[in-house]
Amino acid sequence: MQSEGLPPEFSHYIPDILEPHVAMVARAALSLPFAAILGAVLAFRPRARGTPPRSAAVIQTQIVLSVIGGVVMVIVGSSVARAFGIVGVASLIRYRSKIDDPKDAVVMLSALAVGLAAGSGLLALATFATLFLMGGLWVLEGFETPVRRFELVVKLGEQTPQLHSKIETVLRRAKAGFELRGAAEEEVSYLVTVPPSLETDRVSRALTALISGDKGAVEWKEAPKSKAK
Numbered sequence: 001m002q003s004e005g006l007p008p009e010f011s012h013y014i015p016d017i018l019e020p021h022v023a024m025v026a027r028a029a030l031s032l033p034f035a036a037i038l039g040a041v042l043a044f045r046p047r048a049r050g051t052p053p054r055s056a057a058v059i060q061t062q063i064v065l066s067v068i069g070g071v072v073m074v075i076v077g078s079s080v081a082r083a084f085g086i087v088g089v090a091s092l093i094r095y096r097s098k099i100d101d102p103k104d105a106v107v108m109l110s111a112l113a114v115g116l117a118a119g120s121g122l123l124a125l126a127t128f129a130t131l132f133l134m135g136g137l138w139v140l141e142g143f144e145t146p147v148r149r150f151e152l153v154v155k156l157g158e159q160t161p162q163l164h165s166k167i168e169t170v171l172r173r174a175k176a177g178f179e180l181r182g183a184a185e186e187e188v189s190y191l192v193t194v195p196p197s198l199e200t201d202r203v204s205r206a207l208t209a210l211i212s213g214d215k216g217a218v219e220w221k222e223a224p225k226s227k228a229k
Contacts (some may be wrong), residue, residue, distance in 0.1 A: 021122065021123070021124040021125070022124070024074060024077075024122060024124065024125050025124045025125055025128050027074055028070070028071070028074050028125055028128055028129060028132075029128065031070045031073075031074060032067050032070045032071065032074075032129070032132050033132075034070075035066045035067050035069065035070035036063055036066060036067050036136060038066060039062055039063040039064075039065065039066025039067065040063050042062060042066075043058075043059040043060075043062040043063050044059065056143065056144050056145075057102045057103055058102055059140075060102075060103055060106075060137075060140040060141070061102040061103055061105070061106045063136070063140065064103070064106045064107075064110065064133065064136060064137065064140070065106055065109070067132070067133060067136060068106070068109050068110055068113050068133075071110075071113045071114070071117065071125075071129045071133075072113055072116070074125060074129075075113070075116055075117050075120060075122060075125065103137070103141075107137070110129075110130075110133045113129065114126045114129050114130050114133075117129060145195070146195075146196050147193050147194065147195060147196070148193070148194050148195075148196055148198075148222075149191065149192065149193050149194075149222070149223040150191075150192045150194065150200070150220045150221060150222060150223055151181070151189065151190075151191060151192075151220075151221045151222075151223050152178070152189065152190045152191075152192045152218070152219070152220055152221075153187055153188075153189045153218070153219040153221075154167055154187065154188050154189075154190075154207055154216070154217075154218055155186055155187040155216060155217040155218070155219075156186070156187075156207075156208075156210060156211050156215070156216045157186055157211060157215050157216070158185070158186060159210075159211055160183075160184075160185070160186050160187055160188055161183070161185070163210050163211070164183075164188060166210050167188065167207060167210065170203065170206045170207055170210070171190070171192065171203070173206075174194065174198060174202075174203045174206075175194075175195065175198070176192050176193060176194045176198065176203070177192070177193035177194075178190045178191065178192045178193070179191045179192075191223060200220050203218075204218040204220070
């Protein structure tokens with residue numbers, strides 16, 4: 001019995017019971033990296049002018065989803081029964097808690113995919129897919145830049161509305177990402193993303209210096225995780 005995808009000169013060294021598993025892992029070794037490359041092409045597609053920047057978590061999720069799709073299709077192969085089984089299992093999945101990081105959701109799907117492979121008796125494929133996904137996530141997460149997120153409130157008295165542009169200039173000079181969250185007569189609030197090395201005291205001094213007489217006030221509050229996305 002010759003395994004599909006294996007050179008004929010090697011097939012007689014493999015017991016018949018292992019041939020389907022070896023052939024499936026060989027197929028996965030070719031298709032999963034290819035799926036990851038194509039997923040990366042889509043995730044890093046050119047961004048149209050004026051569109052918001054893409055977050056690292058979303059880019060990583062798109063790449064890993066391509067790999068999961070490849071794993072599922074290798075599991076299915078030409079088996080209609082497996083295809084219906086996967087659809088049935090996927091329809092039962094319900095996430096009752098909010099997932100803040102898209103990668104957490106995609107890791108859940110990864111666990112489902114390797115579980116389906118193991119449950120179908122494709123132990124070699126389940127092992128290879130787990131190792132490949134672990135390696136891929138490790139590489140992708142290595143490109144993440146650590147950041148700190150704050151809810152920033154700036155109170156500059158009656159001049160606050162006129163100083164919006166100068167406040168944002170100070171934040172840009174500090175290489176901080178920011179999103180306006182609220183504006184009142186005498187205060188303005190932002191969700192601010194900063195590198196870990198940033199000294200918030202220095203930024204606070206620059207903000208309060210926008211008005212004379214030490215009448216300004218700045219408050220930094222660590223943003224909850226649910227608001228940091």
